[in-house]
Amino acid sequence: MKMIMKNWLRKDISVAVMFLVPSGVGFAMFYLIPFIMGVIYSFMDNTIDGHFVGLDNYRELLASNSFRKAAYNTFYFTAVSVPLMLLLSLGLAILLNKSTYLRKWLRTAYVLPLVVPVASIILIWQMLFDWNGSLNAWLGSFGYARVDWMKTDAARIVVIVVYLWKNMGYNVILFLAGLQQIPKDYYETAQIEGAGRLRQFGNITLVYLTSTMFFVVIMSIINSFKVFRETYLIAGDYPHDSIYMMQHYMNNMFMSMDIQKLTAAATLMFGCILLIVLGMFALERRHRQFME
């Protein structure tokens, strides 16, 4: 029996190659090689017959005001909206996990915004947040002054709201699944031992949701980059300063053919994402060891 097992394992590598080839070839061609090329370009002064210029591109990039603005805004947006997303979707999932009527319908309603196309959102966006829009009309009826939502710092809030509206349902489903995995008798035991609601939440719910949370954070970061679509379509290449993101910056560098700055910015952004992901993997591993 052991012999046969070993034979299978040895054969795995050749089989693996067969299964991986279709994906691997395309992945290398359209993702991996372009990415490596991008990193190399970021150290060159030209994409054709360029010379190695060390960190010059990076120095120039860091000196650029619009890059610093874009980096700050992207960081700010992620740092505010991802935790907010976690909080709200976990809260909703916990409520939805209690006994309610119409649970299936409510769940559908929460996920449906995900499938609403960008273009329709933009129409509604204009209707609500324009200078003459409904939100201002509504605030006006309470005696508040009008806000030019898209041309002041308030634009940040608008973008965060749209992001939350669109992606919350997806995370609610994920958390709901995580919650339903927790055995009910854990809570009963805790109750008998006299643990309060808050202790139960901290020591049971949160602990058992860690791996779900890990996944939700990754998905939320991916989705936070996608808000760019909506922002871009509503406000164009140069939106208000407060919502000028890395994607705007990179897009504009592409349009002005400033390849050096673009690739340097892309490489830096990759570095940051890499750090975040490795950090999260490390946290998760420690958590797993702790659980065992």
Next chain:
Amino acid sequence: MPVARVLQKSALTLVLGVIAVMLLFPIVITFTNSLMTEKEININYGPIGQMKEASAGKANPYVNLKLLPDKVSLEQYGKVLLDNPKYLTMFWNSVLMVVPIISGQTVVAALAAYAFSKLRFRGRDPLFLIYVLTMLMPFQVTLVPNYIMADQLGILNSPNAIILPGIFAAFGVFMLRQFMLDIPYAYIEAAKIDGAGHLRIFIQIIIPMIKPGLAALIILLFVDYWNMVEQPLIFLDDPFKQPLSVFLSRINEGERGMAFAASMLYMAPMVMLFLYAESYFIEGVQLSGIKG
């Protein structure tokens, strides 16, 4: 059930219901407004985008956000479908890009996911980490090299410049791997003892077992690529090759009179697919999150 419990349950349902209504509001508005006549739309939403200065001093007209049309009419739908041959062309453009991407990515990703989850070979986990990292990259990061690559392959300004990278994106691999991890090795070993090769195991055992995962992947890919905006704007110069998503994002400005109906028609395939496959989708999304 005691009265107190019923009350509590009703109150919770009410709270969650109010949130659901808020989330669904943009969809409902799009639907009801698609039944208005062009004239009514222009009266209601004319003030959007009007200069502040022009109306300064005078009574400032607000947008008149209306839920129900004065007169139900199919005028907008007629305009979109009959007077606008461009609309149907672009609808078809979208279909011709989205269908190959979804079918291609599903097949390619399922094969690779099998190797990453059920075969053992050296370098498997680092390779998979690379896949995950590219998944987290915004599209702009590899923009320049991708552009150069597409140019060298001679697929610039052709839908292939969008379809090919779409087929090989890492998301499908990531998602389907999560599902395959849940399938116990025992199934595979039993099949091996019966003399089945890996390809047969893959087709006859794995694929039927990951149906929820496939459904969830198809829906998520559909949502993502049906809405793409950045890729076509960069890779397709010819306005007649653009997908509907790009066209629709521009309709808002000049032709507001039919924008709502156009949005509805555009949203319809996605919403129908979603409602049809919702239970699969939810099961799929949930399973993908549990293993983290």
